[in-house]
Amino acid sequence: MHAPFVLSAAVAIAVTGTLNWTPAASAQPSDPTHTPSAAPAATPAPDAGSVEITTKDTAGDALPGSAFLLLDSDGEEAGRGRTDAQGKLTFADLASGVYRLKETASGSPLHEVIADQDVIVTPAATTRLTVIDPFKAAKVLLQAKDDKTGKLLPGATVNIGTGTSTLLTLTTGAKGTASGELPVTSRKTQFWVKEIKAPAGYDLYQPSKTFTAAPGAPVTVTVTNATTATDPKPDPSDKPTHAPSAPGKPSSDTGRATPSPPGTGTPDANSSSTAAVTPAGDSTPNAPTGSLAHTGADATPWLIGGAGALITAGGGALFAARRRRADNSTDAGSTTS
Numbered sequence: 001m002h003a004p005f006v007l008s009a010a011v012a013i014a015v016t017g018t019l020n021w022t023p024a025a026s027a028q029p030s031d032p033t034h035t036p037s038a039a040p041a042a043t044p045a046p047d048a049g050s051v052e053i054t055t056k057d058t059a060g061d062a063l064p065g066s067a068f069l070l071l072d073s074d075g076e077e078a079g080r081g082r083t084d085a086q087g088k089l090t091f092a093d094l095a096s097g098v099y100r101l102k103e104t105a106s107g108s109p110l111h112e113v114i115a116d117q118d119v120i121v122t123p124a125a126t127t128r129l130t131v132i133d134p135f136k137a138a139k140v141l142l143q144a145k146d147d148k149t150g151k152l153l154p155g156a157t158v159n160i161g162t163g164t165s166t167l168l169t170l171t172t173g174a175k176g177t178a179s180g181e182l183p184v185t186s187r188k189t190q191f192w193v194k195e196i197k198a199p200a201g202y203d204l205y206q207p208s209k210t211f212t213a214a215p216g217a218p219v220t221v222t223v224t225n226a227t228t229a230t231d232p233k234p235d236p237s238d239k240p241t242h243a244p245s246a247p248g249k250p251s252s253d254t255g256r257a258t259p260s261p262p263g264t265g266t267p268d269a270n271s272s273s274t275a276a277v278t279p280a281g282d283s284t285p286n287a288p289t290g291s292l293a294h295t296g297a298d299a300t301p302w303l304i305g306g307a308g309a310l311i312t313a314g315g316g317a318l319f320a321a322r323r324r325r326a327d328n329s330t331d332a333g334s335t336t337s
Helices: 002-026 297-336
Strands: 049-057 067-071 077-082 088-094 097-105 117-121 126-133 138-146 157-162 165-171 177-182 189-197 209-213 218-225
Touching: 049 097, 049 117, 067 088, 077 088, 097 126, 117 126, 138 165, 157 218, 165 177, 189 218, 209 218
Parallel strands: 049 126, 138 218
Antiparallel strands: 049 088, 067 077, 067 097, 097 117, 138 177, 157 165, 157 189, 189 209
């Protein structure tokens, strides 16, 4: 009776011992080859490349805060970011190939963004790019004015430039103004303006003036023109004030003389025709009898003087003829007696 009981107890103890051992066995160090471990850290592919961007302005200053987007050949985003305080940004772990780089913001109110460009990434190499963001253009307003009245004048053409280069040509329209955009290369850029064509009826503005323009800022340039001087028209009331000289008196005209008094140049009384007398010192040839020597207002004093001389000469000839007849009559009377 006792033997079976002892056997059962031994079996129970054996089972119990087995159950108690199992947990103790689980606490023993496990085989390292079967113990799960953490996933290894990702390592760049051996053929991965990168793109390093440095952003500056045209003056050479770094531009922090410039935003860029990188797209792969399928148009999918491969990276995005902004430049740091040194104007640098790096896109790493890029598969080799051609990418599209887009600048979405310059990070400065004074600068423009560049156009999109392609970037080639090569295995295990860094592609370095320097991006130059240009300054925003200055907005120029040109005015041409009358220097006396301030009236705006159309038709004025000017060149605007810097150094020896002409950057912009403007012509004022019907309202006397013109506008355009002037490229600038610094935060304060000096320019010159030169007028090459004046408005109708005005003289060319000769001086070459200078002005300063800032990126993206408006600036007004003004040229002034003076009216073209014209020759004054003769005054109708401006007439000669000297009167014709009397016969025998000197004339006020230089190089001319009035006819000589009676007895000088008087034709012979027996002549059958009377000729015009040429005034002394005058080189004008004698005119034919019965015609005028000159026409025009300047010949009037000579005609008057010549007429007076002819009248005097005719009176002298008549007096001489009567005297001759009286002498002949006296001689005849003496002979008869």
